């Protein structure tokens with residue numbers, strides 16, 4: 001069986017060693033653009049490496065179910081981990097029959113973790129860690145989603161409390177690893193003092209390297225040899241996204257090409273085609289927006305981190321965008337009312353184009369979108385703003 005993934009064992013081992021070595025580990029934030037292999041690395045490489053380094057690993061993806069509150073997803077992940085470990089805990093504690101995890105001698109109901117009258121997240125994590133006699137490593141994928149709800153924000157504070165308790169000298173430790181596809185958004189989880197992970201390091205997660213491309217070429221079942229040089233340069237152009245490579249290879253599997261030069265040129269074209277299609281479908285969503293929704297998204301794209309949705313100056317910018325889109329002065333002024341903006345923001349959030357933190361801060365969901373819009377001529381010249 002060919003390997004399904006290219007593994008980055010050395011990187012995972014190094015990360016795991018660093019994460020486990022610091023007894024006062026504040027948490028680690030890893031950011032990389034969409035579709036570049038964050039989840040695959042967390043699940044296939046980092047989680048096993050953390051296990052090998054002696055941790056009980058809990059993984060939760062806050063995008064796994066967008067209908068469920070992120071707080072609930074985190075609580076459920078801890079619950080599942082406790083329930084999965086009950087058999088082992090029975091052996092470790094030499095108990096027979098049904099085992100319940102206990103906190104201060106009182107049996108805990110795992111279904112009540114994080115609930116108003118239930119057991120706190122910190123107590124549940126401490127009980128699990130103490131009964132297993134090992135540290136817990138909690139990986140939260142798409143962590144920026146946690147601050148989109150009040151319960152989710154509270155869970156981050158609960159995790160901070162849990163971290164401080166478990167990293168105390170009477171316990172075995174809690175390591176938190178958070179990932180996300182936007183640096184700006186992840187930064188909000190740790191920048192200001194009222195945030196739970198003030199000053200935890202935020203690092204750029206490395207994209208897949210040349211080793212991935214060599215692996216990809218070596219396991220290709222095409223009738224000609226893929227040239228790693230060609231594939232690498234297309235991989236870089238496609239923003240280090242494996243899917244562009246996979247899509248191009250799948251197209252060529254049915255092409256009957258056997259000549260290497262012809263095949264590699266066709267591969268390069270197929271990657272370009274895939275990238276174009278992806279960009280087109282993202283732009284098609286934007287083209288289907290109402291004028292005010294489009295204006296709001298464009299102003300957000302231009303202003304980036306400084307975006308303040310309801311400031312007078314910003315309302316003026318929406319009106320400018322609407323005029324650029326062909327409205328007359330009166331129409332533009334009328335459309336750019338705060339109430340319309342509020343509705344447009346809600347609609348953009350509904351379409352998953354933008355992200356809203358519970359505190360009312362907005363950002364474009366995908367960090368590559370402003371560049372895409374700019375290249376498609378959808379944004380006015382930067383100098384005009």
Ligand SMILES: Nc1ncnc2c1ncn2[C@@H]1O[C@H](COP(=O)(O)OP(=O)(O)OP(=O)(O)O)[C@@H](O)[C@H]1O
Pocket residue numbers: 004005006007008033034035036037038039040041181208241242243
């Ligand atoms: N190490 C790898 N080897 C082979 N394929 C990979 C590897 N990493 C990622 N991929 C492929 O790239 C695609 C995106 O990977 P993944 O879902 O891990 O990225 P992501 O950064 O978590 O994406 P998202 O931003 O949507 O969460 C998937 O099709 C996956 O199979």
Ligand SMILES: [Mg+2]
Pocket residue numbers: 038039040141
């Ligand atoms: Mg992912």
